[in-house]
Amino acid sequence: MRLTVFWQRMADHFGSGYADTFARDHVMAGLGGRTVHEALDAGWEAKDVWRVVCATMDVPAAKR
Numbered sequence: 001m002r003l004t005v006f007w008q009r010m011a012d013h014f015g016s017g018y019a020d021t022f023a024r025d026h027v028m029a030g031l032g033g034r035t036v037h038e039a040l041d042a043g044w045e046a047k048d049v050w051r052v053v054c055a056t057m058d059v060p061a062a063k064r
Contacts, residue, residue, distance in 0.1 A: 001047035003040075009050060010036075013059055028056050 010019035023036035030052035031039040039049050054064050 001045070001050060003046050006046035006050055009063065010053070013053075013057075013063055028052055030056055 007019070010023060013019075014022050025035065027033055027035055031044070031049065034042065036049055036053065039052075040046065050064075053059065
């Protein structure tokens with residue numbers, strides 16, 4: 001998954017104004033106690049981060 005697709009999906013689910021705030025502030029156990037930005041900076045693949053976001057935030061299957 002390209003980062004542009006990842007960020008579009010984040011914006012579609014959380015709203016364009018909140019997606020980045022969520023990605024900077026919400027620490028997730030599934031990301032090893034990291035935020036989305038920290039996981040991406042640490043080298044996680046965008047598709048793997050998206051899967052964790054989906055599982056953690058109960059993103060509907062249609063948006064996955």
